[in-house]
Amino acid sequence: MSKSAAILFVHNEVDTIGWWLAHHATIGFSTLIVCDDHSTDGTGTVLSNAATLYDIRVQSSDTTLSERLDRQTRFHEKALEQGRDEFDWMMILAADEYLHFETARSVAEFTASATGAMLPVNWCLFGSSGHQVPSAFSPIETFTHHGLLSLPDHRVVRHLVRPRQIGSGLPDPFSALERNPTWTESRILHFAAGDRESFARRNSSATPQKAWQNFDRNDAEYTRASRWLPESRRIASSITQASLTDLYWHLKAAITHGDRAILQELGLTPAQLSAPSAHRAPPQLRFCMLGQTKRLMLDMQTGSFVSIGPEDTNFGRYNPLIMALEVSETQSWNACLFTENPLPGRYLSLPASPTLLPMVPLCVSIAKNTVLSSVSGEEIHIALPDHALTDIESTTALYSRMTPFMVLTAEGHNLTGLLRGIDRLPAPDASALGCAIAMLPAEDAESLSQTFPGLVPRNIMPARQISG
Incomplete structure (x- = not known):
């Protein structure tokens, strides 16, 4: 050959x-x-x-x-x-x-x-x-x-x-x-x-x-070169997730050994990471399916989103989409979009989102009824069946899927909270870490990127401003 x-x-x-x-x-x-x-x-x-x-x-x-x-x-x-x-x-x-x-x-x-x-x-x-x-x-x-x-x-x-x-x-x-x-x-x-x-x-x-x-x-x-993009994205997603896994281990080592030089670059001190955490209730997650009488699902054969009614039982082909929303008192809620069943591929493709992860970080504007990419800041146009997000039971399986993300964000969307979450997370989860970084303040993510060049991919860097 x-x-x-x-x-x-x-x-x-x-x-x-x-x-x-x-x-x-x-x-x-x-x-x-x-x-x-x-x-x-x-x-x-x-x-x-x-x-x-x-x-x-x-x-x-x-x-x-x-x-x-x-x-x-x-x-x-x-x-x-x-x-x-x-x-x-x-x-x-x-x-x-x-x-x-x-x-x-x-x-x-x-x-x-x-x-x-x-x-x-x-x-x-x-x-x-x-x-x-x-x-x-x-x-x-x-x-x-x-x-x-x-x-x-x-x-x-x-x-x-x-x-x-x-x-x-x-x-x-x-x-x-x-x-x-x-x-x-x-x-x-x-x-x-x-x-x-x-x-x-x-x-x-x-x-x-x-x-x-x-x-x-x-x-x-x-645009004819776009025929290479599906496979190119799959390979790029592997590279993205390898970088995030590497970032996890670098952060884990810095926290474990109290590396003052690295923490100083991040604008933190060992004392900030070791101090007892301020008492705050962890974010409340609300799980929703996309649609009501019909559900929005990922067609595993074509990679496209389709509306499927309850009469279609081809569950091997269609993978239901789930949105986990962080309920808050503000008009903008952080959210993660993922499939109910784990993806055999490396990432969930969503137009206007560059994130090459199995879970897509989003920002839901309650006031404007819009969904934005946490990374590009652009509006995500999801054709919701019946124009509805429908609450579903918060099962153990769903919480299990979200556990790494919840650990990383339990103390808020800031750099100190992220590192304290890294300390508690026993193994790397590139998707959860990528989503958590995408929801940081832009200056925190930039500090992380400058301290660890090459380990914070541009496709998870948060938008500088998302209007709610």
Whole structure:
């Protein structure tokens, strides 16, 4: 069977590196060979956790070379040389470049009929699609507009190469400048612009506004790459949950050993964690089914939400949805949405929520009768049968599902309460921890993210403001 590897040199791409890994695993690369150029934002931590799940070979750049371009070139050359005996095909990519096939279902299928030593794939330059700030969603679903084929930048190519048949030099991205580009069979989705804020932060051009105008191309809409998203999300969810599990153990160790340095970074002291907890009644949970005469359920075959009446007894196919609401005196209630029966997959997919967890953190506005994502702050449009949330019995089974979350939030939605909950929670629960973080004040979650770079995924970071 054909073996292939994608090669990546990366520096400070913590928010999107998980998506890059997930996408290129999805399209069929056997191995991902990644060199972290001594990132400071947690990129290396995400890579290390992802490497426990997939064949991702992580290494560090050669610090004896002072220039980043020299370190990158050295890594690319060594990766191709070392891959000669193992891989049939290899491809050098950048962190904002995503290989896409128009019809082929995998790298192996795309290369099956190739006769030459190289397969060039043209750039397709995507703009910001109007996004001003970073998104927790995949770049493929965030940026959906690109420049026209006639754009000169589209003559730039990346090459799938047979490492045994090429010489010692690296493939030249500018080798096809005299030929018209084509996207008939494949393209490199090049998210060079990204959102405006991220572009301004990472761009080193002497004329940043001119650079932005060059890359922010939004002339044509393109969404066919969305066919990779279901599997890409599944893989990304595994990476998210591995990071959260790692975060649990780091926090557990800091609390157990009274690590003053870490607690100080979090703005806490050992005394705050060891003091007797203030007497407060734990939040009252109200369990509801979605609907009344019919129930909203997850169709396990299609992954979509459907309204099912009591006459349908195909319980193997339909998984009822449950909403657990934290009853409070305020006009905004925290809530978690999950399926009555555990999911065989890694996450519950809900439009407008980027959270890749089996349980989705929500905020229910009682005054406005709306449901918002705790992470994106956007309204979640759930087609409730009969427009009703119907109370159901708070069974032992339901409380058991919610126990880790209840332990983490028993003393309130704040950083001190979360850490005290971690101390009481005997084993990690990535879904519960992700939901608890998503319901923290934004500044508390930011403190947690800065103290543990790479372990607090963007897709569980709380929205800065949710209006109730």
